[in-house]
Amino acid sequence: MSDKIRLLVGSDSAGFDYKDAIYADMQADDRVEVVDLGVYAGDLDGGSYPSVAIAAGEKIRAGEADRAILFCGTGIGVAIAANKVPGIRATVAHDSFSVERSILSNDCQVLTLGQRVIGLQLARRLAKEWLGYVFDPSTPSGPKVDEIVEYEDSLTG
Numbered sequence: 080m081s082d083k084i085r086l087l088v089g090s091d092s093a094g095f096d097y098k099d100a101i102y103a104d105m106q107a108d109d110r111v112e113v114v115d116l117g118v119y120a121g122d123l124d125g126g127s128y129p130s131v132a133i134a135a136g137e138k139i140r141a142g143e144a145d146r147a148i149l150f151c152g153t154g155i156g157v158a159i160a161a162n163k164v165p166g167i168r169a170t171v172a173h174d175s176f177s178v179e180r181s182i183l184s185n186d187c188q189v190l191t192l193g194q195r196v197i198g199l200q201l202a203r204r205l206a207k208e209w210l211g212y213v214f215d216p217s218t219p220s221g222p223k224v225d226e227i228v229e230y231e232d233s234l235t236g
């Protein structure tokens with residue numbers, strides 16, 4: 080069995096250019112196996128930010144993928160939508176420290192980035208950095224994430 084990160088990328092039309100650039104980066108990154116959930120060139124109105132974010136979150140929830148990097152104009156809409164999927168922790172993070180802590184503190188499965196907010200080269204760098212972090216549940220951050228999971232489990236059964 081491969082030990083590569085099963086990564087999804089996706090966007091709405093406002094995040095398409097960055098999604099495509101980072102999809103290309105990830106195809107060349109031997110740490111990951113990447114799947115593009117769209118939107119696709121030629122069909123830029125083919126998906127809204129909620130639809131692609133919920134689709135990504137549901138694939139992670141179902142165990143079909145490990146992580147996702149999602150794009151919209153700000154990164155906010157895809158984060159909100161992905162967070163509606165039970166069990167998903169998604170965040171927008173546009174600086175290196177937040178990208179690090181989104182894994183090491185929060186065990187986020189989803190990073191979101193805003194094409195209208197940051198430059199492409201920063202987005203590419205942040206995506207690569209994010210994939211290099213691994214959450215360690217034995218750290219003091221572990222029980223805090225557990226508390227979130229337990230609360231959510233109490234709601235969803």
Ligand SMILES: O=C[C@H](O)[C@H](O)COP(=O)(O)O
Pocket residue numbers: 091093094128151152153154155156157
């Ligand atoms: O959060 C939403 C995204 O930025 C999206 O790409 C743009 O949404 P809007 O068209 O509703 O502004």
